[in-house]
Amino acid sequence: MNGWNQTTIGDQITLQRGVDITKKETVFGKVPVISSGGISAWHNQPINEGPGVVIGRKGSLGTVWWSEGPFWPHDTTLWVKDFKGNNRRFVYYFLTTLDTKGLDVGAANPTLNRNHVHPLPIVWPTRSQQDEIAAVLGALDDKIELNRKTAATLEAMARALYRSWFVDFAPVHAKADGRTPAHMPPETAALFPARFGPDGLPEGWNMEPLKLHVNVQKGxxxxxAFLASETDGLPLHNLNSVATHGGYSDQGIKFYNGEYRERHVVQAGDLIVANTDLTMNEIVIGFPAIIPKRLGPSGLFSHHLFKVEVAEGSPLSVPWLYCALSSSWIGRSVRAFANGTTVNMLPKDAFEIPEIPCPPKKVVETFDAVVAPMFEKQDDLQLEIQTLAQLRDTLLPRLMSGELRVGEAKELVEDVA
Known part of the structure; x- marks a missing residue:
């Protein structure tokens, strides 16, 4: 390892304990408060202007977080106060490889002491080598972040279009005012009426019970004991598969090789809805997700989820229902049925009693033609994120140990990023 030197962590960086801040003291702003588990709040003042690196000190031991801009490191963390001329992003990647298990000094709660971290012996590259390593790994992380932002934008676009057409009725308002609906081809605009009925809905649309349009099955x-490895079981989608405020989360996936019935099977493209929440925040319960194709053609879903299918003869669709259940109108009507003292539960009644404004089938089909490709693109982006993250995680320890030359790593990264 030419140019790599024996040193200690304390010779290369200075770690500082984070600063406590209570909920009462927090003034909402643009500065992330980074705890050992990640961003826990937003404040109006930083401790450091960034870019910076934060490492979990208490609770989630050794978790590492990168902040591109100003940040507030919470008391449950250590943060790099002095980089001593080293590449900041390289320091971030280095700390992600640090094994903190043997450094726990907590009795009941895992705790990391900076005075035990500073003396640790390490092998350290020159600044120019740090820059090259950080550039290679950073290119992967930058592409991952770009994909995430693109996926989030597509999600926002789909939800905004749903709101425009089916909540605000913007095309109907425009035609009623004698205007051409904005950003809409004539053949699509022709699908919407030019006036509202006495019930306040677009003329020809009706309020109908949701139960007429869906079939709901518990998982x-x-x-x-029957949870298995990825190679030995079917994907088991569960409560953690539904992201906060809707959408699919890969972090929750499990695999199962026990007995099940046909009604417990889901296919790629099916709609699932969380029926349980371990908190009372209502940020997961009642929210939907669409099973992604990247996890295979079929799988299972757990009892903490409902599978919601479009009933035969209904003009509705999975993309329409997904956006509806994510919305503040229909989604809130469904989530209002959640109840419980310590665990929040959603009964099947939540899909039987609420009423929805039912649009004509042709309008729903036109909506699907616009948003379905957005959801498919999201799936492709998430699959690419997984591929990029796997490559980064493979290269990271080899680059940090000097086992892999930067030139070789660059060639691998250029093929995908």
């Missing part, structure tokens, strides 16, 4: 009550 598999599984046994932990």
């Amino acid at each position: 598999l009550s599984y046994k932990g």
Whole structure:
């Protein structure tokens, strides 16, 4: 390892304990408060202007967070106060490889002491080598972040279009005022009426019970003994598969090789809805997700989820229902049925009693033709994120140890990023 030197962590960086801040003291702003588990709040003043690196000190031991801009490191963390001329992003990547298990000094709660971290012996590259390594790994992370932002934009676009057409009725308002609906081809505009009925809905649309349009099935009550590896079981979508405020989260996926029934099977493209929330925040319960194709053609879903299918003869669709259940109108009507003291539960009644404004089938089909490609693109972006993250995680320890030359890593990265 030419140019790499024996040193200690304390010789290369200075770690400082984070600063406590209570909920009462927090003034909402643009500065992330970074705790050991990640961003826990937003404040109006930073401790450091960034870019910076934060490492979990208490609770989630050794978790590492990068902040591109100003940040507030919480008391449950350590943060790099002095980089001593080293590449900041390289320091971030280095700390992600640090094994903190043997450094826990907590009794009941895992705790990391900076005075035990500073003396650790390490092998350290020159600044120019740091720059090259950080550039290679940073290119992957930058592409991952770009994909995430693009996926989030597509999600926002789909939800905004749903709101425009089916909540605000913008095309109908425009035609009623004698205007041409904005950003809409004539053949699409022709699908919307030019006036409202006495019920306040677009003329020809009706309020109908949601139960006429959906079939709801509760998932598999599984046994932990039958959880398996990815190669030995079927994907088991569960409560953690639904992201906060809707959307699919890969972090929750499990695999199962026990018994199940046909009604517990889901296909790629099916709609699932969380029926349980371990908190009372209502940021997951009642929110939907669409099963992605990247996890295979079929799988199972747990009892903490409902599978919501479009009933035969209904003009509605999975993309329409997904956006509707994510919305503040229909989604809130469904989530209003959640109840519980310690665990929030959503009964099937939540899909039977609420009424929805039912649009004509042709309008829904036109909506699907616009948003379905957005959801498919999201799936492709998430699959690419997984591929990029796997490559980064493979290269990271080899680059940090000097086992892999930067030139070789660059060639691998250029093929995908």
